[in-house]
Structures are given as structure tokens and as C-alpha cells.
Amino acid sequence: MAEQQVESARRGPGRPREERVTRAVLDAVVDLVAESGMGSLTMDAVAARAGVSKPAMYRRWSTKQDLIIAAAESRIGPLTVPDMGDFRAELRAVLTARMEAYRRPGVDRLLAGVIGSAAEAGSERGAYRAYTARVMAETRHLLERGVARGDVRPDVDVDAAATLVAASLVFRMVGEQRMPDEGLVESVVDLVGRAVAAPS
Amino acid sequence: MAEQQVESARRGPGRPREERVTRAVLDAVVDLVAESGMGSLTMDAVAARAGVSKPAMYRRWSTKQDLIIAAAESRIGPLTVPDMGDFRAELRAVLTARMEAYRRPGVDRLLAGVIGSAAEAGSERGAYRAYTARVMAETRHLLERGVARGDVRPDVDVDAAATLVAASLVFRMVGEQRMPDEGLVESVVDLVGRAVAAPS
Numbered sequence: 212m213a214e215q216q217v218e219s220a221r222r223g224p225g226r227p228r229e230e231r232v233t234r235a236v237l238d239a240v241v242d243l244v245a246e247s248g249m250g251s252l253t254m255d256a257v258a259a260r261a262g263v264s265k266p267a268m269y270r271r272w273s274t275k276q277d278l279i280i281a282a283a284e285s286r287i288g289p290l291t292v293p294d295m296g297d298f299r300a301e302l303r304a305v306l307t308a309r310m311e312a313y314r315r316p317g318v319d320r321l322l323a324g325v326i327g328s329a330a331e332a333g334s335e336r337g338a339y340r341a342y343t344a345r346v347m348a349e350t351r352h353l354l355e356r357g358v359a360r361g362d363v364r365p366d367v368d369v370d371a372a373a374t375l376v377a378a379s380l381v382f383r384m385v386g387e388q389r390m391p392d393e394g395l396v397e398s399v400v401d402l403v404g405r406a407v408a409a410p411s
Numbered sequence: 412m413a414e415q416q417v418e419s420a421r422r423g424p425g426r427p428r429e430e431r432v433t434r435a436v437l438d439a440v441v442d443l444v445a446e447s448g449m450g451s452l453t454m455d456a457v458a459a460r461a462g463v464s465k466p467a468m469y470r471r472w473s474t475k476q477d478l479i480i481a482a483a484e485s486r487i488g489p490l491t492v493p494d495m496g497d498f499r500a501e502l503r504a505v506l507t508a509r510m511e512a513y514r515r516p517g518v519d520r521l522l523a524g525v526i527g528s529a530a531e532a533g534s535e536r537g538a539y540r541a542y543t544a545r546v547m548a549e550t551r552h553l554l555e556r557g558v559a560r561g562d563v564r565p566d567v568d569v570d571a572a573a574t575l576v577a578a579s580l581v582f583r584m585v586g587e588q589r590m591p592d593e594g595l596v597e598s599v600v601d602l603v604g605r606a607v608a609a610p611s
Contacts, residue, residue, distance in 0.1 A: 248531040320530045326585050327527015330520045331448040340588040347587075371598030374583050375575055381586065382578030385526050387547075388540040398571030402606040 217290050217308040235261040236268055240282035245317025249324030252279070276332050280342050283325050286318050290349045298357035299404045302376065305349060306396045309380055313391055323385040343377070350376045354407065364409045372407055417490050417508040435461040436468055440482035445517025449524030452479070476532045480542050483525050486518050490549045498557035499604045502576065505550060506596045509580055513591055523585040543577070550576045554607065564609040572607050 239260035243252055254275060258265045272278040292304045312318060329339035350373045357363030379399045380391040439460035443452055454475060458465045472478040492504045512518060529539035550573045557563030579599045580591040 249527065250531050323526050323530030326523050327449065327530070329588065330523030330527075330585065331450050336588055343586050343588070368598040368602070371579075371595055372602060374587065374595070375579055375599070375602060377586065378578035378582030379571075379575055382582060383574050385530065386543050386577065386581065387574065388529065388536055388543070395571055395574070398568040399575070402568070402572060402575060402603075405608075406602040406606040408605075 217292055217304050232261075232263055232267060233271065234285075236263055236271070236278070237282045237285040240278060241286060241317045241321060244279075244282075244321045244324060248320055249279070249328065252324075254278070276328060277338060279321070279325055279328060280338055283321055284342055284345070286315065286321065287312050287346060289345050292349060292353060294356065296360070298353060298360075298362045298407070299400055301353045301356075302350075302403060303396065303400045305353065306376070306380065306399055307393075310391045310393070310396050313380060313384055319384050319390070322381065326385065347373050347377045357407070357409075362409055363407045367407045372403065375406070376403055417492055417504050432461075432463055432467060433471065434485075436463055436471070436478070437482045437485040440478060441486060441517045441521060444482075444521045444524060448520055449479070449528065452524075454478070476528060477538060479521070479525055479528060480538055483521055484542055484545070486515065486521065487512050487546060489545050492549060492553060494556065496560070498553060498560075498562045498607070499600055501553045501556075502550075502603060503596065503600045505553065506576070506580065506599055507593075510591045510593070510596050513580060513584055519584050519590070522581065526585065547573050547577045557607070562609055563607045567607045572603065575606070576603055 236257060239257045240252065243256055243260055252275070254265060254268060257278070258268055261268075268278070272281055287309065290305060290308055292301045295301050295304070313322075325339065329336055332339065351369055354363055354367060354369045354372055358365050358367065376399070380395065383389055383391045383395055436457060439457045440452065443456055443460060452475070454465060454468060457478070458468055461468075468478070472481055487509065490505060490508055492501045495501050495504070513522075525539065529536055532539065551569055554563055554567060554569045554572055558565050558567065576599070580595065583589055583591045583595055
């Protein structure tokens with residue numbers, strides 16, 4: 212369902228060869244993390260698995276930190292949800308798309324690894340913060356659209372509500388070490404739906 | 412406020428020397444992570460900083476993974492909140508105590524590092540899962556007490572609501588890379604309070 216309704220934002224067209232290289236490298240990152248974890252991820256191993264030269268990789272991603280954020284964004288990226296006339300339905304579409312993406316092999320280790328390495332990245336922390344903001348942007352937009360439409364209360368703290376939405380599935384996965392499922396999605400839709408509902 | 416109301420669960424009495432060693436080692440872990448991050452944390456560095464022999468450390472924590480979970484638990488551990496007759500007041504007490512603990516130096520890096528290393532720990536992942544469950548236990552208890560008292564609706568999904576509560580401040584810190592503050596605590600109390608409120 213969510214796949215029909217929710218469109219992942221796509222990168223600009225670029226040249227086909229560029230896209231093939233990008234895709235091969237990011238797939239290699241996710242595959243290697245799924246197999247052996249972040250600890251053994253090196254630029255050499257990624258280049259070898261992707262069949263790409265290291266200079267070609269470094270032209271695109273100058274640090275390993277940039278590379279793993281790009282890999283995370285290739286799996287959990289910005290979304291666009293059309294106006295469905297109902298905040299809960301739109302929230303369900305976002306959370307279902309995220310849940311399906313989280314359940315793909317290696318994504319749990321990759322996101323946990325991105326969190327761990329972001330804390331170590333010093334001045335590069337801004338890159339991860341910016342990624343998180345891109346991922347959360349659609350939920351903020353849905354909340355604001357709901358306020359304009361009238362099914363989300365106008366005094367809602369959009370910042371905090373967007374944090375609750377983004378946090379729930381990620382924490383279930385990397386904190387509780389349980390895979391998010393449809394039951395969690397339905398419960399979060401119900402809880403957040405009640406939390407932000409306009410008075411009827 | 413929260414400090415007066417909320418009591419951290421304490422370890423058993425033990426021998427005073429044992430406790431001094433435990434505390435010196437866990438303080439050394441937090442200090443080293445605050446200064447240099449998880450990447451450079453070694454059992455040798457911890458032993459040197461704490462002034463403790465490595466065998467004495469290994470008797471207590473057989474792996475680095477055990478040690479960092481123990482360090483996290485020394486800062487973010489189980490809590491006990493007395494019955495205040497009001498779910499929102501109790502939730503505010505839990506979240507305020509957590510927020511204050513998260514804001515101490517090094518705790519953000521430590522928790523992000525624990526998440527990252529848990530994903531790498533293979534068969535040891537159960538230790539982190541068990542720690543998370545201990546940290547979340549009081550929120551589950553508050554929800555169940557609220558149901559019994561009548562200010563939390565009886566059909567609430569305790570599992571999912573506890574995830575929202577635990578997730579919000581942690582994700583703000585390690586995902587959004589912003590420090591949780593009193594404003595976030597108040598908004599989460601309001602959002603979760605509405606989400607779980609019994610019909611009036």
C-alpha cells in the first residue's frame with residue numbers, strides 16, 4: 212500500500228554511468244555492513260566490492276562518514292506523501308514506508324552504526340544532523356498541512372511531534388533491538404494521532 | 412524537582428572497596444568517552460585512568476561491551492517514581508530525571524556509542540536489550556498504575572507508549588544531535604499525556 216502512495220524523493224538525473232557507480236558503491240556499503248558490521252567497513256573493502264576505483268569513490272565522498280550517511284540516505288531517504296485529506300492516513304503512509312525500509316537486511320546495523328559514528332565525527336557531526344532533518348521534513352510538512360486542513364490542533368509543538376514520529380521506529384530497532392512491524396506502526400499512528408488531534 | 416522525587420535504583424550494598432573500584436572504573440569510562448570518544452576507548456586506557464589492575468576489571472566485566480553498558484547504566488539506570496496520583500506528573504518526573512542525566516558531559520557520546528557497538532556485538536546484543544528493558548521498566552509501571560488509577564485509558568498499547576517515551580529524548584540527542592531540554596520534556600509530557608489519557 213505505502214509503496215503505491217509514497218514516493219521516495221529521487222536524485223536529479225545525472226549521467227547514467229555516474230548513477231551506476233553511485234548505486235554500486237552504496238549497495239556495497241549496505242551489503243558489507245549487513246555481512247560484517249560497521250567495524251570492518253573500509254574504503255578499500257567498499258571499492259573492491261563495488262568494482263570501483265578509490266579515486267572515483269573519493270571524488271564523491273571525501274570521508275567514510277560522508278559515505279555511510281549517503282548509504283543510509285539511499286535506504287532511508289526523504290519521502291513525499293500526497294494529501295490524503297486525513298493526517299492519520301498520511302502518518303500511516305510515512306511510518307509504513309519507513310518500517311518496510313528498516314526491515315531490509317543490514318539497515319538496522321547501518322543506522323546504529325551511523326548513530327555511533329556520528330558521535331565520534333567531531334566537526335563532521337553537522338552532516339548527520341542535516342540528514343536527520345531531511346528525513347524528518349515530510350512529517351513536519353504533514354503536521355503543518357494537518358493544521359491548515361483542521362484535523363491537527365493549531366497549538367501542536369511540530370518540533371516535538373516530529374521527534375516522536377521519527378524516534379519511535381528507530382528506537383524500537385536500535386534501542387530495544389526489536390524489528391518494527393505493522394503492529395507498532397498502527398499503535399504509533401493511534402498514539403500520535405490522539406496526541407495531535409484537533410478538538411472535535 | 413525531579414531529583415527530590417525520583418530515586419535511582421541502587422545496587423546492593425557490597426563491600427566498600429568493591430564499590431570504590433566499580434565507581435572508579437565506570438567514571439573512567441565516561442570521562443574517557445567524553446574526552447576522546449568511543450573509538451579510542453580500550454580496557455588498558457580505562458584501567459590506567461581508574462588506577463585499577465586489568466584482572467580486577469576483567470573479573471567484573473569480561474568484555475568491553477559489558478563495561479560500556481555498565482557505564483551507561485551508572486548514568487542512565489532504572490528509576491523509581493512514587494505514586495503522585497497523576498500520570499502526567501509521574502511522566503514529567505521520569506523525563507526530567509532522564510533529561511538532566513543526558514545533559515551531563517559525555518553521556519550523549521556514550522549512549523550513541525553503546526547503540527553503535529550493540530549493533531556490532533553479535534551474540535552479546537542481548538546484554539544491551541536487557542539494559543534497555545530495565546531503563547524502560549518504570550515507564551511501563553507508570554502506565555499500568557495509571558490504568559489501575561483510571562487516568563490512563565485501559566486499552567493503551569503499553570509497549571508502544573513506553574517506546575515513545577524512551578525514544579523521544581534519546582533520538583533528540585543522538586539522532587537530531589540537539590540536547591534535550593525542559594521545553595522538549597514539557598511537550599512530550601503533553602503529547603504522550605493526550606495520547607494515553609482516559610476519556611474524561
